[in-house]
Amino acid sequence: xxxxxxxxxxxxxxxxxxxxxxxxxxxxxxxxxxxxxxxxxxxxxxxxxxxxxxxxxxxxxxxxxx
Amino acid sequence: xxxxxxxxxxxxxxxxxxxxxxxxxxxxxxxxxxxxxxxxxxxxxxxxxxxxxxxxxxxxxxxxxxxxxxxxxxxxxxxxxxxxxxxxxxxxxxxxxxxxxxxxxxxxxxxxxxxxxxxxxxxxxxxxxxxxxxxxxxxxxxxxxxxxxxxxxxxxxxxxxxxxxxxxxxxxxxxxxxxxxxxxxxxxxxxxxxxxxxxxxxxxxxxxxxxxxxxxxxxxxxxxxxxxxxxxxxxxxxxxxxxxxxxxxxxxxxxxxxxxxxxxxxxxxxxxxxxxxxxxxxxxxxxxxxxxxxxxxxxxxxxxxxxxx
Numbered sequence: 001x002x003x004x005x006x007x008x009x010x011x012x013x014x015x016x017x018x019x020x021x022x023x024x025x026x027x028x029x030x031x032x033x034x035x036x037x038x039x040x041x042x043x044x045x046x047x048x049x050x051x052x053x054x055x056x057x058x059x060x061x062x063x064x065x066x
Numbered sequence: 067x068x069x070x071x072x073x074x075x076x077x078x079x080x081x082x083x084x085x086x087x088x089x090x091x092x093x094x095x096x097x098x099x100x101x102x103x104x105x106x107x108x109x110x111x112x113x114x115x116x117x118x119x120x121x122x123x124x125x126x127x128x129x130x131x132x133x134x135x136x137x138x139x140x141x142x143x144x145x146x147x148x149x150x151x152x153x154x155x156x157x158x159x160x161x162x163x164x165x166x167x168x169x170x171x172x173x174x175x176x177x178x179x180x181x182x183x184x185x186x187x188x189x190x191x192x193x194x195x196x197x198x199x200x201x202x203x204x205x206x207x208x209x210x211x212x213x214x215x216x217x218x219x220x221x222x223x224x225x226x227x228x229x230x231x232x233x234x235x236x237x238x239x240x241x242x243x244x245x246x247x248x249x250x251x252x253x254x255x256x257x258x259x260x261x262x263x264x265x266x267x268x269x270x271x272x273x274x275x276x277x278x279x280x281x282x283x284x285x286x287x288x289x290x291x292x293x294x295x296x297x298x299x300x301x302x303x304x305x306x307x308x309x310x311x312x313x314x315x316x317x318x319x320x321x322x323x324x325x326x327x328x329x330x331x332x333x334x335x336x337x338x339x340x341x342x343x344x345x346x347x348x349x350x351x352x353x354x355x356x357x358x359x360x361x362x363x364x365x366x367x368x369x370x371x372x373x374x375x
Contacts, residue, residue: 007288030310032081032272035279044067044079060275061302062123
């Protein structure tokens with residue numbers, strides 16, 4: 001599957017069907033620090049993604065004081 | 067995973083609350099949380115006009131969206147900081163949101179061409195970190211805009227993660243005066259100040275990002291280019307690691323501080339009585355306020371640079 005990290009714009013290729021939670025963990029990302037987006041839908045940790053998917057991991061951490 | 071309210075398929079999992087929601091129930095949960103924060107802390111009423119400081123980011127736009135939906139009388143305030151393409155993109159997002167929602171947006175621009183007070187050039191001239199100058203400019207212009215517009219209250223999009231990181235920083239350095247006033251409502255300490263409130267103080271940035279996404283709010287995903295290496299991000303990373311192991315830690319840290327810790331710091335030394343700045347008339351502990359001192363320093367340094375060139 002194609003995985004895009006935002007806002008860095010990094011593109012990764014990950015092979016194999018797996019749960020979202022496992023995908024996020026395997027990339028060294030802490031749960032709750034990214035939204036996992038497929039198309040226009042959010043995914044929870046227990047859902048499966050596979051090779052045909054295009055996934056966006058969008059960081060939610062902001063660095064300044066609003 | 068099923069929604070805890072209606073048992074439909076959940077699309078959002080909130081570890082810190084040990085729950086999950088479908089889209090309509092999450093929107094309800096998010097807005098109800100804000101409403102409860104406003105009521106619990108007596109932030110403002112439906113009869114008061116609220117100026118919402120918006121940056122074009124997820125937190126402030128999500129807050130403005132929710133307040134408008136909850137029936138509050140709001141206007142937005144966007145402060146253009148002059149940080150190149152980042153500021154241009156932020157202003158576009160804020161303008162587009164206001165137009166889409168039919169809400170009034172006030173814009174104050176630190177115009178580089180007019181007065182040379184955009185944040186990057188101020189930071190360069192004074193050799194200060196950009197975030198330091200930015201904070202001084204934001205406080206000054208937010209206060210002035212609220213006062214000029216006759217708003218009794220200014221709301222900002224500071225979220226639970228911001229508050230937890232700030233609390234950790236204040237505890238790390240035992241900043242007693244700062245700990246004494248770290249609260250979601252700051253009452254005005256001068257007639258020319260307005261009440262400042264943080265309705266998202268119990269809302270995580272994951273929740274505000276999720277709300278913005280689900281509501282179709284087009285926000286700036288990129289972060290300010292000056293935020294790289296900011297201390298606040300180090301604290302946030304530490305807190306996120308703690309949260310990962312012990313969900314709910316950030317909420318407990320901030321919530322328990324406010325209920326049990328804050329009263330212990332209430333006796334910390336107060337800041338001096340505020341007078342008014344001789345130059346701009348805004349409240350100031352000294353003859354000249356921090357903003358006017360900074361502006362004067364920019365002028366002085368630029369004159370020195372010209373003299374030496």
